[in-house]
Amino acid sequence: MDLAKQDWLDALDDLIESEGADRVKEILSDLQLSAYRKGIRLSFSANTPYVNTIPLDQQVPYPGDREMERRIKSLIRWNAMAMVVRANRAKDGIGGHISTYQSIATLYEVGFNHFFRGKTDDFPGDLVYFQGHSSPGVYARAYLEGRLTDEHLLNFRQELNDKPGLSSYPHPWLMPDFWQFPTVSMGLGPISAIYHARFIKYLEDRGLRERTNQKVWAFLGDGETDEPETLGAINLAAREKLDNLTFIVNCNLQRLDGPVRGNGKIVQELEASFRGAGWNVIKVLWGDDWDPLLEKDSNGALAKRMGEVVDGQYQKYTVESADYVRDHFFGAEPELAEMASGLSDDQMKRMRRGGHDPAKVHAAYHRAVETKDRPTVILAKTVKGYGLGAAGEGQNITHSQKKMGEEALREFRTRFGLPISDEEIDDVPFYRPDADSPEMKYLLERRSELGGYVPQRRTEYSPIEMPADKIFEEFNDGSDREVSTTMVFVR
Numbered sequence: 001m002d003l004a005k006q007d008w009l010d011a012l013d014d015l016i017e018s019e020g021a022d023r024v025k026e027i028l029s030d031l032q033l034s035a036y037r038k039g040i041r042l043s044f045s046a047n048t049p050y051v052n053t054i055p056l057d058q059q060v061p062y063p064g065d066r067e068m069e070r071r072i073k074s075l076i077r078w079n080a081m082a083m084v085v086r087a088n089r090a091k092d093g094i095g096g097h098i099s100t101y102q103s104i105a106t107l108y109e110v111g112f113n114h115f116f117r118g119k120t121d122d123f124p125g126d127l128v129y130f131q132g133h134s135s136p137g138v139y140a141r142a143y144l145e146g147r148l149t150d151e152h153l154l155n156f157r158q159e160l161n162d163k164p165g166l167s168s169y170p171h172p173w174l175m176p177d178f179w180q181f182p183t184v185s186m187g188l189g190p191i192s193a194i195y196h197a198r199f200i201k202y203l204e205d206r207g208l209r210e211r212t213n214q215k216v217w218a219f220l221g222d223g224e225t226d227e228p229e230t231l232g233a234i235n236l237a238a239r240e241k242l243d244n245l246t247f248i249v250n251c252n253l254q255r256l257d258g259p260v261r262g263n264g265k266i267v268q269e270l271e272a273s274f275r276g277a278g279w280n281v282i283k284v285l286w287g288d289d290w291d292p293l294l295e296k297d298s299n300g301a302l303a304k305r306m307g308e309v310v311d312g313q314y315q316k317y318t319v320e321s322a323d324y325v326r327d328h329f330f331g332a333e334p335e336l337a338e339m340a341s342g343l344s345d346d347q348m349k350r351m352r353r354g355g356h357d358p359a360k361v362h363a364a365y366h367r368a369v370e371t372k373d374r375p376t377v378i379l380a381k382t383v384k385g386y387g388l389g390a391a392g393e394g395q396n397i398t399h400s401q402k403k404m405g406e407e408a409l410r411e412f413r414t415r416f417g418l419p420i421s422d423e424e425i426d427d428v429p430f431y432r433p434d435a436d437s438p439e440m441k442y443l444l445e446r447r448s449e450l451g452g453y454v455p456q457r458r459t460e461y462s463p464i465e466m467p468a469d470k471i472f473e474e475f476n477d478g479s480d481r482e483v484s485t486t487m488v489f490v491r
Contacts, residue, residue, distance in 0.1 A: 046272035049300075050265070050307035052354060053282045056291050059363040064113055066358060068442045072144070073109045074416035075431060075439065077102060077387060079140035079153070081412065082428040085404055087156040089428075094157050095168070098404070099385035101137030103252040103355070104219065107380055108137060110361045111217065115369065118452030128454055129193045129218040131250060132169040132184035138455065139166055142178070143432065144443060145453060150430055172457055180457045187227030190247065193218035194233045197245035197375070215369060216245045222266045223255030231273060237375045238278030246368045247274075247377040250355065252384035253311045262312035267379045280376040282364045287352030293339055301335050318383055322348040355380035387415055 016024055032042060084096035101108075111128070119125030130138055136156070142148045148166070155165030159174050167174035169184035183189030197216040203209040224230055237245055251267050253260050260266045267283060274281050285306075286294070293302055309329065317325050322345035330340040340348070354360045361380065368376040388408065404412070406426045413420050420431065433439045447453055475483065 046275045047268050048271065048281075048283070049303050050268065050285065051283070051294065051303050052285055052360065054284075054360075054363045054367060056288075056295075059359060060366050062359045062362050064358075064446075065442065068438065069109060069113055069358065071417070072439050072443055073105055074418055075144060075433070076109070076137055076140045077105055077416060078412070078418050078420070079143055079430050079432075080136040081404070082430055083136050083140065083153045083156045085409075085428050086154065087158075090154075091158075096136060096157060097133040098136070099388065100131065100133040100221070100250075100252075101135075101140075102386045102388060103382040103384050104131060104134050104250045105137060105386070106356050106358055106361055107219065107248055107250060107382075108134070108141075110358050110365060112141065112454065113446045114362060115215075115365050115450075116217065116454045117215075117450050118447065118454050118456065119458065120451045123451060124212055124214050125451065125456075126215045126217060126454070127180065127193075127196060129181055129183050129189040129216070129220075130170050130455070131219040131221055131224075132186065132189070133221070134219070134250075135167075135169055138170075142453070143430065144440070145447065147178075147453060153430055170455075176459065177457055178455060180455050185227075186221075186224045187229030190218050190220050190224070190231075191229040191233050193245060193247070194237045194242070197242045198236065198240050200244060201240060201242060214244060217248065218246070219248045219250065221255070222249055222251040222253065222270070223260045225249065225266075225270060226260075234274060234277045234279065234375075241373045242375045243372050245375040246365075247279075247375070249377060249379050250382055251379055252355075252382045253315055254384040259312050259315060261310075262315075263310050265307075265311055267381060268307075270377070270379055274377045278374060280368070280371045280374050282367060282376060282378045284354035284357075284360050284364050284378060284380040286354050286381075287357035287360060289347070289351040296339055299335075301333055302339065305329065305332055305336060322346070325349070353381040353383060355382035356386060387412055 012024070015027065035042065080101045081098050084098045087094045087096060108130075115126075116128055117123060117126045139148060139153065139156070143153055149164075152164050152166055155161050155163055157166065157168045159165035159167045167179070169182070170179040171182045171184075172179045173182075181189065181192060183192075193216050200209075200214060200216070204211045220230060249270060251260075251270075253266065261269065267285065271281050271283065297303055313328075317329060325348055326337075326340060330336040343351075364378045364380070368378060388404070409425050409428060410422070412418075413425060418431065420429065
């Protein structure tokens, strides 16, 4: 044991206890400055440890019925999957994405149940840019809400059919009463969200619209951040102090052509980029199954191991057995092996990543909407194809998954406790509970309390009166000097 180092750590604990966090920050800053003056250069890092930004003791209580919301989410998962599978059975090559929504479902459902506010007579509604490839899940929720029919779902990706269909991705031109914004091609959603948030502030600051605390939410994939448009304006968002803007990056570690960063860590990379630009960064990496282990991690061995494993290896843990995880993750250090000795194989395989834990996600969203004077990005770690099991969970084929066999459907049904019988499983039926069921009542009550459905596009507008002709007289009569187009618009 390094006694000198332990003395310093003990002194730090005493200082935190006696004088508080602000005093600790002041002293550490002075120590760093003093070391710099003496020629000691500390290596720069914009990263924090590879653990949740919000510790357990800082989580706000979850306000909803967790079990009811889980059942509703499971129904949406099933209908989203059934829609893509049935469309591809009926017409080969239709395409679609099963796995993206399966990874982002919890991130959406916490928002739908507790944060995304609809448009009312008194409030303009929050603006939500949905991750493009996740559209099946948004359609499946609208189906439960009664806004879409079986016929709509059967015509997924066939919006030009004689019967009503659904567009592949969010697009208001193709579905003018449903989608508010296009978010495909990749990168279009994030940069549009930044400028949308900016000009809301611009209009409010100049008294051109009432201040309403309207929020802009943008959901994007980790692979999408390689598109230049995605990160191209994040400095502007911080400079303009856009606290009405929240990015949620679905870090499922996979894209169309394989891992996003097989030998790196996309979460840490993005944290450095956003923190460097001045954003509030919240990492949601580990579900509540990990809390007891992190509580025991007094010397940081578990946090260190979490930080040194690369993304490609985390993906391998997803598809391998509990013994493999026990040997290769926890077996790296005797202390970690002892920490995991009380976990059964089933417990170990079901230890969730943070983006699949509603309480962790809710805590992150709550902190985001409370943050002032800067935008927030939430980096949520998930599993691509969560729930697909051997048919595609965490596998490199998962991004393009479009078909599932009877055994895979049965496994999916059982994992999420869906009321689909063995006799009808291969038909992949859509399922909507009775209108008076507890699930439907809860679903609709939550949306009613939040102001109505999202997404929903309304096209009513107030006509703008043309200005009087006099304003154009100067230009109609001509001028003895050149007049720019810009000058005409300004006038």
